[in-house]
Amino acid sequence: MAKRVIxxxxxxxxxxxxxxxxxxxxxxxxxxxxxxxxSHSVCAQGGINAAKNLKGENDSPxxxxxxxxxxxxxLADQPLVDGMCKKAPSIIDLLDRMGVPFNRTPEGHIDFxxxxxxxxxxxxxxxxxxxxxLMYALDEQVRRFETQGLVEKxxxxxxxxxxxxxxxxxxxxxAMNIWDRKVEVFKGNAVILCTGGPGLVFGKSTNSIxxxxxxxxxxxxxxxxxxxxxxIQVHPxxxxxxxxxxxISESVRGEGGRxxxxxxxxxxxxxxxxxxxxxxxxxERKYPKYGNLVPRDxxxxxxxxxxxxxxxxxxxxxxxxxxxxxxxxxxKAEALERKLGGVLEIxxxxxxxxxxxxxxxxxxxxxxxxxxxxxxxxxxxxMLAQMTNVPGTFAAGEVEFQYHGANRLGANSLLSCIYGGxxxxxxxxxxxxxxxxxxxxxxxxxxxxxxxGINATVMGMTKGSENxxxxxxxxxxxxxxxxxxxxxxxxxxxxxxxxxxxxxRYRNININDTSQAMNQSFGFTRxxxxxxxxxxxxxxxARLRDECRGAHFKPEFELHKxxxxxxxxxxxxxxxxxxxxxxxxxxxxxxxxPAKNTTEMTPEFTDYMDKWVxxxxxWSSATLATYKPGESQPEIGYREVAMTVQxxxxxxxx
Amino acid sequence: xxxxxxxxxKRQDAPGTEARWETFQIPYQPNMNVISAxxxxxxxxxxxxxxxxxxxxxxxxxxxEVCGSCSMRINGVPRQACTALIDKLExxxxxxxxxxxxxxxxxxxxxxxxFDALKRVRAWNPLDGTYDLGKGPxxxxxxxxxxxxxxxxxxxxxxxxxxxxxxxxSPFVGAAAIGQAYLFNKQPNGKIYAxxxxxxxxxxxxxxxxxxxxxxxxxCPKEIPLTTAIAEMGRQLxxxxxxxxxxx
Numbered sequence: 001m002a003k004r005v006i007x008x009x010x011x012x013x014x015x016x017x018x019x020x021x022x023x024x025x026x027x028x029x030x031x032x033x034x035x036x037x038x039s040h041s042v043c044a045q046g047g048i049n050a051a052k053n054l055k056g057e058n059d060s061p062x063x064x065x066x067x068x069x070x071x072x073x074x075l076a077d078q079p080l081v082d083g084m085c086k087k088a089p090s091i092i093d094l095l096d097r098m099g100v101p102f103n104r105t106p107e108g109h110i111d112f113x114x115x116x117x118x119x120x121x122x123x124x125x126x127x128x129x130x131x132x133x134l135m136y137a138l139d140e141q142v143r144r145f146e147t148q149g150l151v152e153k154x155x156x157x158x159x160x161x162x163x164x165x166x167x168x169x170x171x172x173x174x175a176m177n178i179w180d181r182k183v184e185v186f187k188g189n190a191v192i193l194c195t196g197g198p199g200l201v202f203g204k205s206t207n208s209i210x211x212x213x214x215x216x217x218x219x220x221x222x223x224x225x226x227x228x229x230x231x232i233q234v235h236p237x238x239x240x241x242x243x244x245x246x247x248i249s250e251s252v253r254g255e256g257g258r259x260x261x262x263x264x265x266x267x268x269x270x271x272x273x274x275x276x277x278x279x280x281x282x283x284e285r286k287y288p289k290y291g292n293l294v295p296r297d298x299x300x301x302x303x304x305x306x307x308x309x310x311x312x313x314x315x316x317x318x319x320x321x322x323x324x325x326x327x328x329x330x331x332k333a334e335a336l337e338r339k340l341g342g343v344l345e346i347x348x349x350x351x352x353x354x355x356x357x358x359x360x361x362x363x364x365x366x367x368x369x370x371x372x373x374x375x376x377x378x379x380x381x382x383m384l385a386q387m388t389n390v391p392g393t394f395a396a397g398e399v400e401f402q403y404h405g406a407n408r409l410g411a412n413s414l415l416s417c418i419y420g421g422x423x424x425x426x427x428x429x430x431x432x433x434x435x436x437x438x439x440x441x442x443x444x445x446x447x448x449x450x451x452x453g454i455n456a457t458v459m460g461m462t463k464g465s466e467n468x469x470x471x472x473x474x475x476x477x478x479x480x481x482x483x484x485x486x487x488x489x490x491x492x493x494x495x496x497x498x499x500x501x502x503x504x505r506y507r508n509i510n511i512n513d514t515s516q517a518m519n520q521s522f523g524f525t526r527x528x529x530x531x532x533x534x535x536x537x538x539x540x541x542a543r544l545r546d547e548c549r550g551a552h553f554k555p556e557f558e559l560h561k562x563x564x565x566x567x568x569x570x571x572x573x574x575x576x577x578x579x580x581x582x583x584x585x586x587x588x589x590x591x592x593x594p595a596k597n598t599t600e601m602t603p604e605f606t607d608y609m610d611k612w613v614x615x616x617x618x619w620s621s622a623t624l625a626t627y628k629p630g631e632s633q634p635e636i637g638y639r640e641v642a643m644t645v646q647x648x649x650x651x652x653x654x
Numbered sequence: 655x656x657x658x659x660x661x662x663x664k665r666q667d668a669p670g671t672e673a674r675w676e677t678f679q680i681p682y683q684p685n686m687n688v689i690s691a692x693x694x695x696x697x698x699x700x701x702x703x704x705x706x707x708x709x710x711x712x713x714x715x716x717x718x719e720v721c722g723s724c725s726m727r728i729n730g731v732p733r734q735a736c737t738a739l740i741d742k743l744e745x746x747x748x749x750x751x752x753x754x755x756x757x758x759x760x761x762x763x764x765x766x767x768x769f770d771a772l773k774r775v776r777a778w779n780p781l782d783g784t785y786d787l788g789k790g791p792x793x794x795x796x797x798x799x800x801x802x803x804x805x806x807x808x809x810x811x812x813x814x815x816x817x818x819x820x821x822x823x824s825p826f827v828g829a830a831a832i833g834q835a836y837l838f839n840k841q842p843n844g845k846i847y848a849x850x851x852x853x854x855x856x857x858x859x860x861x862x863x864x865x866x867x868x869x870x871x872x873x874c875p876k877e878i879p880l881t882t883a884i885a886e887m888g889r890q891l892x893x894x895x896x897x898x899x900x901x902x
Contacts, residue, residue, distance in 0.1 A: 023783055034713075035769060037809055038721040096790030099779040099841045101802040108792030126802065132720050133805055140778035147773050179758050208715040242683060242690035243736075244717045338799070346718055349737050350687075422784060469697045469709075512699055513708035517668035518759035520711045521696070 001438040004029055005428045006173055006188040008159045008215060010036025012131070012414060013397025014194035015138035016421025017428070022142075022150040024429045029186055030142070031154045031175055033210055037139045040196050040208040041417065044131025045343055046115060046251030047123035048095075048414040050088035054109055059120040061085045065645060068412060071117040071295045072370070072405020073550040074620060074648035075228065075641055080385070080402050082645050084419045091418055092124050098137040101126050103339060113339070114254045117295040117409040128249055129342035134414060154186075158523065159215045160454075162191060162222050162393055163439075163447045170392030171439045174451045179518050183451050185444040189435045190392050190428035193219055194421060197369045197398040201531050201538065202484070203476015205366035206238050206247040216373055216399050217530035220537065224388045226625040226634070227401035228371035229534075230542035231551050233408055234484050236299035237322055238365030239351060245365030246350055249343045250410040252322060252360075253292040255336065256329030259283050259303070260359075261320050265312050271321055271359045282306055289654040297407040297551045298653060300364040304485045307363070314361060321359035328359075366484055370408055370551065371538070372401040374624060386424035392435060394428050396420035401622065406550025458526045464508035468525040471509065475502050475528075475535060483539055487554045492543040499536050500632055506532060537625040537634050544636050547619045550651075559611055561652060562604040612650050620648065656682050659691055660702065660746040663710050666757050673757075676710075677702045677746065688728060688735040688749065689714055710749075712761040719875060722808030725752060725815070726761045732815035734875050752815045768809050771831035775854050779843045791842040804837035804883065806876045813870035813880060825859030829870035829880040832861060836883035839890065852887075852894040861887050 005021045007014050010032035018028045032039065051064040064085040069078060096102060096110065102124050103111040112121040126133035145151040156178045163172040163185060172187040195215035199207025220226045236259075237252065238245040253259070260279045267274060283302060284291045292299075303320050307313035313320060324340070326333055333356050337344065347355050373395040375386050386394045396417070403416040482488075482495040506529060513521040546557045621638035628635055658679045666673040679702040680694040689712075696709035714724040717736040724735040727750040729743060740747070755763035793801075813829040814820045820828055835851040838844035855861045861884060870880045 020784055034715055034721075034723060035765070035809075037769075038715050038723045040716065040721075042720045042808075043716050043718060090786040093786065093789050094784055097779065097787065097843060098781060099801075099805075099838070099844060101793075101798050101805050104793050104795040104798045106795065108794055126805075129720060129806065132808075133802075136805060137779075140772075141781060143769070143773055144776075144778045144781075208721065209717065210715045241717075242686055243693055246718055342720070349719065350685075350739075467697055469693070473697075512706075515667055515708065515759075518711045518762050521709050 004188040006191045009194035011039035011041035012417035013421035017425035020425030022145040042132040045249035047125030049411040050092040055121040071409040075405035077642040078645035115410040123411040192394040202366040212527045214527035214530040217534040225374035227374035229538040231370035233368040235367035237362040257324040319361040323359040370404045394424045396424040464510040466509045541623045664750040686740040688738040722810035732812040771827040775835040777834035812873045816869035816873040826863040833883040
């Protein structure tokens with residue numbers, strides 16, 4: 001049969017995959033629920049990381065790898081992270097050649113700014129709409145391939161399922177035209193899923209409202225593992241809204257923005273009238289070295305702590321100030337406009353205040369899923385980079401679980417999308433080269449009929465009394481309350497019960513609309529089923545991980561760090577050295593062990609290290625959720641993380 | 655503070671069918687926008703007369719005015735629904751689909767012609783491949799700033815909707831595509847193919863079809879200086895035509 005690669009999703013990962021496959025001469029069918037130019041990647045604001053070292057700081061891809069692994073608390077497969085960070089500088093060059101209007105230095109080079117979780121200027125940016133600018137550059141290249149006949153776009157088409165043959169190999173997809181609800185089969189022995197994150201599972205998030213997670217969930221329900229689902233990044237700074245939470249980029253802090261609350265919670269003065277002495281810059285106070293640029297999970301917990309635990313939010317509410325006014329950031333208004341324009345504009349348009357004049361009011365909001373479809377990384381045997389456990393089905397971008405471990409560093413997502421997309425495109429072309437036979441017609445027809453059957457069932461939901469949109473609100477509220485910043489096993493058990501209840505009530509939905517054309521009620525109701533299935537995978541994974549790592553914070557299992565004055569360099573400790581030896585043996589890695597420290601370890605620190613090593617032995621593994629048809633909850637397993645680049649160490653930011 | 659918000663929505667069940675108006679009332683909440691109002695309606699799709707109806711269909715994605723999805727006519731003005739704040743709108747708020755594009759259903763229209771126009775003007779940089787070819791050209795900050803203005807075009811369609819020259823019988827590509835041609839003719843790599851873009855903008859449907867009403871620049875949500883681009887492309891075309899005439 002004719003060799004084709006199917007790409008589902010037209011964000012940065014999908015477009016990168018399509019471009020790589022097309023430039024290798026492969027025909028690509030590209031599917032998207034919206035015109036690809038409107039994909040969620042346009043929302044990325046702050047920038048894209050690459051250790052180009054253009055600021056004379058001796059930055060390097062190796063340090064980028066270290067920062068990424070450390071920031072993700074050593075839960076990412078290390079050779080993949082290393083590969084990505086090494087490729088990053090040439091990806092910036094590629095985007096530059098495509099015409100991305102990156103901000104420039106006076107000499108005309110690409111400018112770089114600071115972001116969280118690093119001490120280097122490593123983030124290239126285009127004002128503060130970097131995602132949009134990268135998207136448009138890739139969109140334009142795909143359009144070029146379209147005019148050459150190599151890419152065919154199916155916009156306003158929704159992915160329904162993988163077509164799998166009897167041996168479980170990928171044979172294509174079924175998809176539905178959103179405008180007229182027609183279901184069709186598309187043949188192709190390699191499918192790349194680039195369908196983004198599951199923001200809507202949490203109700204309101206910083207995600208676009210097209211990010212239901214339904215496509216990932218459909219693949220998961222067909223047998224693709226869902227890995228590390230419990231690692232959900234809650235961004236420290238967003239503006240709460242009735243329709244969504246609007247992101248205020250980390251770049252605001254990268255450009256000097258400072259987070260604070262009034263010393264006196266009852267302070268009635270306007271923010272600008274409160275003098276420095278009466279402000280608590282709590283991140284700078286607690287983290288003198290990283291200050292406002294601690295990683296996102298750390299900043300989010302601190303803000304949450306100040307507001308929820310200590311009740312010290314602005315006016316007693318769940319909000320803190322983010323101050324980028326020239327007096328605090330040390331930058332002139334024009335410079336801020338040039339570097340942060342898009343973000344400042346969002347605040348002005350949606351809140352009405354000008355951040356140059358007065359501090360913004362922000363609060364953490366669900367933002368990104370580190371977890372996602374499991375993809376392997378071994379090149380030998382059957383396992384291919386970016387390929388899932390279903391042969392021929394690949395995944396790239398936020399929909400897959402690699403690269404970020406337990407917490408993603410800001411501006412690493414645009415990089416992982418493009419890098420993963422290019423890798424997936426290349427591997428998929430290789431795959432169809434050696435897998436080009438066609439399955440019997442019954443394989444394709446059978447899957448189409450199964451999907452038409454599901455559609456008929458949903459269209460027949462006209463007798464019930466539940467409203468799908470209202471039920472979705474309940475789902476989102478429950479997930480946000482029990483499965484975001486702070487998690488407790490009791491709460492997670494309640495959540496799993498609530499998800500069962502929501503699933504029962506789902507069957508009583510009335511779709512209120514049986515028309516054929518652009519029936520959004522029908523489409524949303526169908527996707528809601530998949531959101532519930534994914535919510536269960538996320539909640540169950542969180543329930544079973546009894547530790548604190550990155551974004552997954554369970555106070556019952558917190559290992560309290562000794563006081564700052566009693567922390568030496570963790571890498572010098574005996575317990576840590578023993579652990580290094582153990583992982584060296586286990587994975588055959590050669591780690592250079594640090595010289596024995598002559599400083600005497602405090603008993604507190606020795607105790608801490610012993611416990612820390614135990615936790616690593618138990619939990620340095622990715623969670624793998626497997627869907628069990630007919631059962632209420634998924635099966636959870638674990639797979640050890642590949643630590644072949646560097647040994648883990650306690651994640652302490654000072 | 656009003657207790658309720660009243661919205662009048664132009665409904666159409668399918669392409670080519672008769673349109674009708676339905677009125678909805680929903681409880682007022684602070685800081686609402688048109689999207690959150692539409693979200694409230696779909697939770698209980700009942701008209702202000704108490705008649706059960708279907709939830710209106712509408713396009714939306716980012717809700718931060720960077721994706722260009724949620725274009726509609728709000729109180730007669732083409733704009734993005736996400737940045738249309740209820741507190742700043744006169745009531746009843748009328749919502750209509752764009753009139754210059756085929757209606758799919760209710761407020762959803764087919765804007766494919768805009769993406770086709772981008773193909774016509776070859777709005778991209780040439781690229782040999784994704785492999786490592788070293789760094790791109792240096793760019794002066796002032797040129798980057800000029801290019802960024804045009805690079806923020808979301809293909810939302812407001813400029814076409816407002817343009818008197820755009821209608822069913824006119825092949826005019828519209829301001830958005832001309833702005834993109836201008837952008838790529840300015841790009842250090844893109845300008846290699848400047849003449850191809852000028853060729854595409856000669857003749858019917860090209861820059862000559864602009865009637866200079868300047869509505870495009872007034873409605874553009876990203877405040878892109880579209881009329882500047884049109885004027886500049888007009889100048890480039892004049893030179894190009896003259897040169898082409900003498901080189902025959």
